[in-house]
Amino acid sequence: MARPKAATENDAPLTDAAVDRKALLSETLRRRIVSMELAPGAVVDELALSEEFGLSRxxxxxLMRQMAAEGYIELEANRAARVSSMSHQSLRNFFQAAPLIYIATTQLAAANATRGEIDELKQIQQQFRDAIEKNDVENRVLFNDAFHLQIGKMAHNPYLMPSLRRILIDHARLGKIFYRHPTTNDMEEDLDKAAHQHDEIIDAIERHDASAAGDIVRAHMDLSRRRITEYVAPVGVDVPLAY
Structure with missing residues (x-):
């Protein structure tokens, strides 16, 4: 009679403490990626993370396979894991797909949101406004991400959520790049306008007005597109020619 195999490290269930450490690693790694602490293309050191969070490999x-499936990390055979890249093509893909996903989720949220979900969205919006008041760039980006993710949850459509989550990764990273401390008055105005558009989106969802919600989020995306265009292609420095 064959003897049963001994449990391996892969088979052994995690202790409650290890489950908690894994959840902390998941939250921390996601935050490091969207905040650009880990830059696009940076190596994700599996061994260092194991040691930092007291977890086996x-x-x-x-977790890294899961995050690769979500779009945070790129895994290739015989190569170290890396933070998902941001290239000209990825930016192009982002701006082609983002309006479709944001409009669809926001319109569905207007049709399906519950009272409790709307109240939670309002709380996130207040945190977003607080971050603007404090010039807290990181939390401004993270709460903007949370705002649109909450709308996605309110849509109650599981087919859209994977696409929305992937778009939000790059939206947050782009925000971290160019929404640093405002350098011009019109950037301050745009931040105020973006916050006001959030309020209008909430109002449209609360009224179950899907058409208005879609129009507002489209204008919201146009605002982001203009800012990113200005960052990527700034006005050239005017240098007088010497005679």
Whole structure:
């Protein structure tokens, strides 16, 4: 009679403490990526993360595979894991897809949102406004991300959520790049306008007005597109020619 195999490290269930450490690693790694602490293309050191969070390699590998499926990390055979890249093509893909996903989720949220979900969206919006008041760039980006993710949850459509989550990764990273402390008055005005558009989106969802919600979020995306265009292609420096 064959003897049962001994449990391996891969098979052994995680202790409650290890589950908590894995959840902390998941939250921390996501935050480091969207905040640009880990830059696009940077190596994600599996061994260093294992040591930092007191986890064995298998749960760290499992988490990295999950995050690769979500779009945070790129995994290739015989190469170290890397933070997902941001290239000209990825920016182009982002601006082609983002309006479609944001409009669809926002319109569905207007049709399907519950009272409790709307109240939670309002709380996130207040945190977003607080971050603007404090010139807190990181939390401004993170709460903007949370705002649109909450709208996605309110849409109650599981087919849209993977696309929305992937778009939000790059939206947050782009925000971290160019929405640093405002350098011009019109950037301050745009921040105020973006916050006001959030309020209008909430109002449209609360009134279950899908058409208005879609129009507002389209204008919201146009504002982001203009800012990113200005960052990527700034006005050239005017240098007088010497005679």
């Amino acid at each position: 298998p749960p760290v590998r499992e």
